[in-house]
Amino acid sequence: MREFDYARADSPRQAVSTHGRSEQAAYLAGGTTLLDLVKIDIMRPDQVVDINRLDLNQIETLNDGRTRIGALVTNTALARDDRIKNEYAVLSEALLSGATTQLRNKATTAGNVMQRVRCPYFRDGVSSCNKREPGSGCAAIKGHNRSVHAVLGTSEQCIATHPSDMCVAMAAIGATVTVEGPDGQRDIGFLDFHLLPGDTPEREHALKPGELITHVTLDAPLENSRSGYLKLRDRASYQFALASSAVIVTLEGDTITNARVALGGVGTKPWRALEAEKALKGQKIGEASFTHAAGIAFKGATPYAHNAFKIPLGQQAIVRNLTTLTAQEDRRTS
Amino acid sequence: MSDHHNNEGLGVETFDARSPSRRRFLKTMGASSLAAATAPAWAQIAQAGQQQKEPVEPRDDGAPAEGEQQIQLTVNGVAHTLNVKPNAVLLDVLRDRLMLTGTKKGCDQGQCGACTLLVNDTAINSCLSLAVSHDGDEITTIEGLSQGDELHPVQVAFWAHDAYQCGYCTSGQIMSAVAILNDDNIGSDDASVREAMSGNICRCGAYKNILAAVQDARGKMEGAS
Amino acid sequence: MSDSIIGAGPKRIDGQRKVTGAAPYAADHHPDNMAYGYGVFSTIARGTVTGLDLDAARQSPGVIDIFHHDHFPELHRSPSSMAQGNKVEETRLPFEDNQVHYEGQFVALVVADTFENARAAARKVGVSYQRDDNAIANLDQGVKAHGTQKGQGNHERGDAAGNFDGAAHSIDVTYTTPVENHNPMEMHASVASWEGDRLTIFESSQGVVQQRGALSKIFGIPQEHIRVESPFIGSGFGSKLWMWPHAVAVSAAAREIGRPVQLVVPRQQMFTTTGHRPETRQRMRLATDERGRLVSLRHESINTTSFTDQYVETCGSVTKSLYSCPNLLVSHETTRVNRGTPTSMRAPGAAPGLFALESAIDEMALAAGVDPLEFRMNNYATRDESQDLDFSSNHIREATEKAAEKFGWQDRNPEVGSMRDGHEIIGYGMAACNWEAIKRECEARVSLRADGTAYVTCATQDIGTGTYTIIAQTVSELTGLPLEKITVRLGDTSYPKGPISGGSWTTATTLPAIAAATREAIKELKGYATGEKGDFAGVDSDSDSLTFENGQLTHDGQSVDYVDVLKGQKLASADGHAHTQGADDKYSYRSFGAHFVEVRWDPGISNLRVSRVVSAIDVGRVINSMTARNQVEGAIVMGLGMAHFEATEYDARNGRPVNNNYAEYVVPVHADQPPEVDVILLDYPDLAFNEFGARGIGEIGITGMAAAVANAVYHATGKRIRDLPIFKEKLMENVPEVQSA
């Protein structure tokens, strides 16, 4: 870690003004992404603004039925919150499937949204990587690309997955990111928050320089829905997803009346599979309709030398998740 | 195994009957001159870990130098006033400044769990924590678990179940176990414990015995679920 | 001997220190005025360093000095001889010249007043290179570019080729294994301090004596001027057997700046500059007669080595003697790649070798139409045909039978994919395990002291195996002193020369020396007792009628406590020193066993789990049942990792390591622990080997594990995985083909 200045903010305003619009400043929340990357010299802030003492620790139910989560609510606290467990099971499960107990105790909601890719060529500091050094090329496309590279949403410039589990659940639930910045406060739709790499993989999200996430507000839960998160990986715990699915469904008898499907480990951003959702709606539950929808979710997917298996694996994550959810009687919420 | 709560076996592992003055002598001499001394140089370290025998003295660094910030850390109940640079990591400050070397570094990147300790009773990776941002926090390390000569029930269980081999992951495993046993949200069944402990790698593969130790300590710990 | 402490399972005498954080590991040492080093490592795999930009780093706070190939003292290479006691695996010295042979090689060392200052400055060092684009990234490229070199450990008997063609059944298959990294929890670390021309170094070492010898050669100073200490080590699995460049770098730096220096090798470079298990390719050709008796067996392996050193992974070491076969060929070759020098990793040779052999045996059994268990029973050797020697003690048949019974092998439906449970398909697989038993020469000292304690020293190490405890058990057995009264000191070159902690030979090597030294001490005690001023003055000290038991000397019905003997003559202690020799060559000394593994494959989510393991191990006498079992259980976990996840990946274009960290190099975690692991320890003393009948237990448990898993996977899925690790994509259907670029 190189040297940097450190300041602790007491209010969001103060945080924003200390940060300024500098590209060289960074907010410090749990630090599990930031300090990791500063240690290996990939991020080199000259100003660190510690936001840990801000009063952004609440989980509140709003009048319109939405749930507002403070930026600093830890992944652990969010996962075990009763409302989240009962009404957004998919989110609680996604959080608990991520990282490790100790890391989740530190990791915050905003930090998780902002976590960066695990691509080894990004992290090694020397390979060509358009995300780290725009225009230098992408070493991963023809390199080793098994576990943390995507098959959906990739571009000629970058194929790294967005590694978050939490965000996959949020993409399925629907959410709004509230930010405070040098130009005031604004809301960003969750699906618009993370950007596809396209030609500008160095741009990962919709924040403007200096903007601070203060809250993430979840859409009201789908009534009578059941939801779950299924994460597939090599070892049984503590590994980024090779493929994962967040699924929310509502049923009437044997018919799917509404479905939300989002994918992790396979997309360059938390991947909402809107076409697959459409394909599920109105269908009878059963392997045939699940497999069909899963196929649609991966239409147009691009396999690379080592990660082609993610295409069938991701489909399995959808099918099994739907199978389990629709077979259960007791996962209904509200 | 009987319940050993105290220093049975300590005769084996403390180094002779060195008097406190002898210890201080060893410490101030430094290792290079110790090479010639009869006691192995590493004996001086024993005391750093034996917090229950010789508590770590509170430390006060005086006024901070340029580029440093002053912080207060209460570590195992002892308040320290320290001057640290912003890029100093909590783990390194504990190990290199306070000489609390029981907390280990296995990766320095949040990947192994060896550096696990409790901050305000929550288990975290101290390698991914800036010391400055812990100003005012209460920190418990492995050295702070035992009460005097009496080992914590989790320590007793780890010893009795041979829940280690090399011992390098052990501090982290024990700190995680203590946190997990105090946490009502984590199930008491084997699968839940295994899942919750998965951030603590044991390359020696003593997982079976670690699980047995955690489950054995459950119930012997006040307030454990 | 039923109440003997040998064979019992007392808890470890160093346990309290481990559970309280008091056990001192290398980097826990902070001698006064210590500075910190941080390395700068090459970012190319092959080429030369053409320039170093040090300005920014020099101005960085706290920097004391920066070492590199143009600023480093002139040192000498170690001859690297194990017999001479100065072996190193990488003979090239750090900063010897500006050549780069692998990525992650030391190119500079920054020394500063604090760890954070050293690291911050290291980040500011600019290095320019002339990259050689012909870096050899893997085994295939190496073989293609420059072929192979002959290795050692080869063996031939009969006519394997001639008896292959035309045999009733035969297979010809090739297995490959990737680079694996030891990844001990404790990163390699050294703390070096000088006083004049005397060096003290705390090292995370499995072999302090060898390191002292190597440092002596490298620095050109007498061994007596060097003290290497490693009382506790965060394990090594082979990576800490021999000293690596960091220890030379830090020792030189400490001498140059005149201050103690600590250097820890970062986790990323633990994948590059401290050894690894090399990549292997193994061709297996086996043939049997009609009845499934082996008539021809060839095991030909190639492994990668570095451009600086030759390291041979002796994959066929077990193949020579495990099965009876008159016509057999084992050959080892190497090929050079741009990686650091490989080294022994837990069960070197045997771990990858038995993956190939025991998978091939499974394939051969199927080809011959024989149950794999029965096939092994029919073909296990009864004597070592490679050396034409009897085994000192071999209970592999009993081990196999016992484990099979406990596992429930008889319930196995041999049909592939036939055993199901819900979503899951269950597979049963088995494999033999095998490891050489070795005993080396060793010295030890034991003092029986007037305060009623014993004090034992030996410059071997306890690397987590329980050596402290079993040594205390040995002394306790012979003196009757309780463990609490016995102090054991290891891991320090100022003690009598002990063996490296490797090859599973520590137990068999040290215990006889400890016992002999204890007896010497007792003899000295008897001498005092029978001397002029003694309680038994005039008695013949060698007489059988003078006995020593439970701390009491007894003669003619009269007993006296040994403490009183010493106190009576104002003596501090009775001391014994011993120097014992290595094993003879009357027998072939080996350990045996068998693993039985249940896997569960869920094809709907492509999930593979090892759910049950039963292993029976024949390692001679078990000295401490608790630590011994723990060793095998731990080896099973590591074997499961080898089977299932572990592979260090390199970019094929330039040899760059890509998953060199503890998150992406996947090792088993708590959640991967199979719910049932059952280890049976046979416990037949091998008294031809040593008086305790113990053969050592550290490595055998990993041998055969990967094959047992692969064989179970075949039984579940019908897929024969000949390339480790068994990643899920190798078992999946419908993986799209990708045009490789």
Ligand SMILES: Cc1cc2nc3c(=O)[nH]c(=O)nc-3n(C[C@H](O)[C@H](O)[C@H](O)COP(=O)(O)OP(=O)(O)OC[C@H]3O[C@@H](n4cnc5c(N)ncnc54)[C@H](O)[C@@H]3O)c2cc1C
């Ligand atoms: C070993 C390891 C394994 C992991 N495994 C997983 C996994 O399996 N699944 C998974 O989902 N995640 C995983 N993670 C990632 C982990 O979840 C993230 O590191 C964590 O969520 C980040 O949160 P934080 O609060 O620590 O963020 P920080 O590190 O504090 O911040 C991350 C980034 O966000 C910025 N930032 C922080 N707060 C704000 C804010 N309020 N407004 C604007 N910007 C902000 C910071 O400047 C920084 O750039 C893993 C991490 C590690 C180290």
Ligand code: SF4
């Ligand atoms: S995939 Fe993206 S992050 Fe990885 S090397 Fe390519 S551009 Fe960089």
Ligand code: FES
């Ligand atoms: S040292 Fe902190 S997790 Fe490894």
Ligand code: FES
């Ligand atoms: S005891 Fe060695 S890593 Fe766990």
